[in-house]
Amino acid sequence: MWQDFTNAISSLIQESGFANMTPLHLVMIVIACVFLYLAIVKKYEPLLLVPISFGMLAANLPLGGLMHPELWDASPLDFGAILHEGGLFDLLYLGVKLGIYPPLIFLGIGVMTDFGPLIANPKSLLLGAAAQFGIFGTYLGAMALGKFTEKQAASIAIIGGADGPTAIWLTTKLAPELLGPIALAAYSYMALVPVIQPPIMRALTTKKERQIVMEQLRPVSKTEKILFPIVVTLLTVLLIPSAAPLIAMLMLGNLFRESGVVGRLSETAENALINIVTIFLGLTVGATASADKLSQPGFGIQALLIILLGLIAFSVGTATGVLFGKLMCWLTGGKVNPLIGSAGVSAVPMAARVSQKVGQEANPQNFLLMHAMGPNVAGVIGSAIAAGVLLSMVG
């Protein structure tokens, strides 16, 4: 009797997660807890980091069976096996793998974005383009290091686009094995925009330039706002077809907003839908950062390099944006404040707020926010185009 009892207890213990825990699992759980701390206490992009880090925590508990990385490493993918043997996170991860979630998030972003400042000052599109130098500069750097393949380098470089969904979308298509660290780096740096950008902005501009007060933007008519998503979709998708999923959904969302006739759809897209998709995306992206990956030779160094290259991508993007702003300032005879250039790295609306705050430090009477929103939303379009270009050239 006693023997049976102890046997039952010991087999239960042996089948439990505690007995199967390896040091690597522990490391991943500690990393997940650090990210949870950053999200909850430091409030770094909590809406994304909480699901991402909890997904990481749950997927790294041994025998939980929520995620099976081995099913996703098979080449070609056996979708039958995933459907039959996959856990909850495996099934939800299908939305990431098939590129469904990022465009749906873009739909919600489209509804929330006012492209008015961009239509009022179309030149700000060029600032959005200049900030994409960060992406291509980092691609160059990642290739020069010799530790990454072309596809991996392109996925790391897109962190410089400061656009989480775009980074996830491109990485699942080019280098899914790096999805965890790239998504974490992209979202962490987006939260760190107010820390990373101001020193670069101050270093590259003079006080006189930062004090420039820009002319008020002209009002934009409703017709122009309705035409904008249609024109952008037509032009961009015809030019770069590989950017179609992101651009088309972003612009559909914006058309929902501006047309004013589909209030129910836009309300769903900007609230319920984007929140549901964010939960699924965050959980499953976090779950891809599994302990098995950490045990692969060289993965730890790769993850560290990704974090470093991500920072470089952000900094280069900010610097080229500000430098292009200086060029526009010079060309227009001092009518453009170069600080709005840094907002070209997307990270809506954080980067535009940073331009506003740095501008107001130099001149308390200055209001750059709406001027910075132009390059800011242009950066979203720019990074989606850059992702499409990278996909068609490297993929």
Place this chain on the structure above:
Amino acid sequence: MSTFSVVLVGMVVVFASLTLLSLCIKIYSAIVSKFSNRKNNSNNGQSNNVQKNDVQIKNVAETTNVNSTSTTQHGLSPELIAVITAAIAASMGGSSADLKVKSIKRIGHTTPIWNVAGRNEYILTRL
């Protein structure tokens, strides 16, 4: 494809497509504003005729300093003049028909600096 050509082609394509987009926005904005101006002009033409017949200016109130050249230099729009006239009429409690605006001139900043600082602080908390 070599690394440098990916970078070069990538940047050129991103710049070219966004430049093209900015040109397209400019063009269609110009077309839209032309159409809306034409519409406005036809509406304004009708209302001007009505005003000429109906409005009689009774009293002339001096509102601001006389400086007609600065008004034309700054190119104040009729809408802005109408808004300022209406605001003065509302604050003086009369009808705008009793006013004659001779000039509108921007005066220097008179708000105390502490008020400005307080306002800015309030705006920053809302950002």
